[in-house]
Amino acid sequence: MSLTAESPQAASRPPGDALVVLDHVDKWFGDLHVLQDINLSIRRGEVVVVIGPSGSGKSTLCRTVNRLETIDSGTISLDGRPLPAEGKELARLRAEVGMVFQSFNLFAHKSILENVTLGPVKVRGVPKAEAEEKARRLLDRVGVGAQASKYPAQLSGGQQQRVAIARALAMEPKVMLFDEPTSALDPEMIKEVLDVMVDLARGGMTMVVVTHEMGFARTAANRVVFMSDGQIVEENEPETFFTDPRSDRAKDFLGKILKH
Amino acid sequence: MDWLADGYGLVLRAFLLTIELGVVAGVFSMLLGVLLAAARVGPVAVLAKAAATYVLVFRNTPLLMVFVFVFVALPKVDIPQLSFFAKGVLALTLYTSAFVCEAVRSGVNSVPLGQAEAARAVGLTFGQTMQEVVLPQAMRAALPPLASVLIALMKNTSVAAAFGLIEATARMRFFTNDNADVRTVIFLVFAIGYVVIVELMSAGAFTLERRWRVAR
Ligand SMILES: Nc1ncnc2c1ncn2[C@@H]1O[C@H](COP(=O)(O)OP(=O)(O)O)[C@@H](O)[C@H]1O
Numbered sequence: 001m002s003l004t005a006e007s008p009q010a011a012s013r014p015p016g017d018a019l020v021v022l023d024h025v026d027k028w029f030g031d032l033h034v035l036q037d038i039n040l041s042i043r044r045g046e047v048v049v050v051i052g053p054s055g056s057g058k059s060t061l062c063r064t065v066n067r068l069e070t071i072d073s074g075t076i077s078l079d080g081r082p083l084p085a086e087g088k089e090l091a092r093l094r095a096e097v098g099m100v101f102q103s104f105n106l107f108a109h110k111s112i113l114e115n116v117t118l119g120p121v122k123v124r125g126v127p128k129a130e131a132e133e134k135a136r137r138l139l140d141r142v143g144v145g146a147q148a149s150k151y152p153a154q155l156s157g158g159q160q161q162r163v164a165i166a167r168a169l170a171m172e173p174k175v176m177l178f179d180e181p182t183s184a185l186d187p188e189m190i191k192e193v194l195d196v197m198v199d200l201a202r203g204g205m206t207m208v209v210v211t212h213e214m215g216f217a218r219t220a221a222n223r224v225v226f227m228s229d230g231q232i233v234e235e236n237e238p239e240t241f242f243t244d245p246r247s248d249r250a251k252d253f254l255g256k257i258l259k260h
Numbered sequence: 261m262d263w264l265a266d267g268y269g270l271v272l273r274a275f276l277l278t279i280e281l282g283v284v285a286g287v288f289s290m291l292l293g294v295l296l297a298a299a300r301v302g303p304v305a306v307l308a309k310a311a312a313t314y315v316l317v318f319r320n321t322p323l324l325m326v327f328v329f330v331f332v333a334l335p336k337v338d339i340p341q342l343s344f345f346a347k348g349v350l351a352l353t354l355y356t357s358a359f360v361c362e363a364v365r366s367g368v369n370s371v372p373l374g375q376a377e378a379a380r381a382v383g384l385t386f387g388q389t390m391q392e393v394v395l396p397q398a399m400r401a402a403l404p405p406l407a408s409v410l411i412a413l414m415k416n417t418s419v420a421a422a423f424g425l426i427e428a429t430a431r432m433r434f435f436t437n438d439n440a441d442v443r444t445v446i447f448l449v450f451a452i453g454y455v456v457i458v459e460l461m462s463a464g465a466f467t468l469e470r471r472w473r474v475a476r
């Protein structure tokens with residue numbers, strides 16, 4: 001089961017040129033300096049895991065990349081072009097950036113199949129029959145093909161999250177953002193979602209994944225970025241980061257999550 | 261019941277006018293109300309403010325005053341000649357759309373923010389996000405309050421009786437004037453007419469509600 005066999009950006013590793021670049025990015029929520037001088041460059045085909053304490057700005061970082069949150073200074077560019085400010089251009093950008101949320105956010109009033117076809121039909125103008133055929137293939141690949149005519153509320157959390165991944169993939173995004181995709185799941189469903197993500201990573205998808213799943217980071221990530229209090233404190237390849245963190249904040253954090 | 265045997269054609273025609281007023285004003289109120297709600301929750305501050313002001317004015321003005329305004333004040337500003345029926349529809353629409361707006365807005369607010377975010381993340385524009393994702397869910401949530409608003413509208417058409425429109429309530433007054441001895445009966449017959457119309461509307465709303473619940 002290879003998720004990205006037909007994906008145009010299925011590049012083989014090692015990762016290529018810079019695809020997403022954050023350059024001196026700052027963001028405030030009122031008095032809270034939630035992103036502080038963030039510099040991060042993600043290469044094509046790279047899988048970056050973002051890790052850090054709750055409230056450190058990981059979600060905000062993710063959301064700035066498809067401009068669900070605006071930034072106050074600095075620049076973010078995708079594939080060499082700065083993010084457009086508003087309107088049609090911005091919608092087009094968002095179509096090129098897939099996003100998977102912690103709480104799935106499947107469209108509650110639409111069937112599983114319609115959830116996956118909505119974007120291609122409305123945004124890309126793909127004919128309905130063609131979009132459905134492709135949606136069924138994607139749903140089969142993430143293992144929920146049999147649920148196509150059901151509604152989101154009828155599916156388990158793990159199934160819903162896999163549908164959400166299929167929905168994002170249907171747009172053939174250049175990069176996929178995952179914001180704690182398994183945090184809302186019961187333990188027995190976490191693996192089925194991570195398996196799909198590992199598969200995607202193997203297929204060459206560029207991914208930014210906010211997660212505390214160290215197994216995933218070790219298996220699939222090229223790099224771990226550790227955030228704390230709105231700053232990128234440390235980044236390294238996974239094995240080194242987990243076994244030999246340099247900063248005190250990372251040591252402290254790993255100590256806490258390893259205790260469980 | 262001579263009055264009814266002789267005049268039942270008039271009774272039917274009067275109720276038909278009541279229903280016409282209710283349906284035509286209902287359609288316009290829904291259109292205007294949804295637009296107002298979209299303006300209120302939309303990103304354009306000026307539109308949001310304008311819609312909020314509209315709601316503030318028309319929701320807090322007695323319906324009778326809106327009628328007086330449309331029938332008495334508007335002719336002064338020399339608006340092209342409107343029929344009594346059109347004026348009645350206009351007054352009812354101005355008033356009812358403010359309530360529709362609030363019902364729809366509460367429905368929109370009941371849709372989790374994540375729904376709109378997911379739609380935007382897929383690349384839908386603001387308009388598409390509203391049309392494809394937010395409004396369909398908002399309308400489901402708004403259905404019970406909307407049904408109340410439209411039922412109130414159907415009964416509010418009776419205010420038009422005072423402005424030269426011979427709908428059900430006006431017709432009832434003519435009948436009671438001419439048949440003082442059977443006033444109570446006449447009143448009951450007309451009341452039953454209203455009850456039947458409103459119950460049909462309730463049943464319709466209930467059916468829709470059930471169908472939409474199954475569809476989730
Ligand atoms: N829309 C918002 N308005 C104000 N503060 C916010 C908003 N979103 C997040 N924050 C705050 O910004 C900080 C970082 O949040 P977030 O990016 O969600 O952190 P993380 O995902 O790492 O837990 C937190 O203190 C949070 O309370």
Ligand SMILES: [Mg+2]
Binds near residue numbers: 058059060179180
């Ligand atoms: Mg978060």
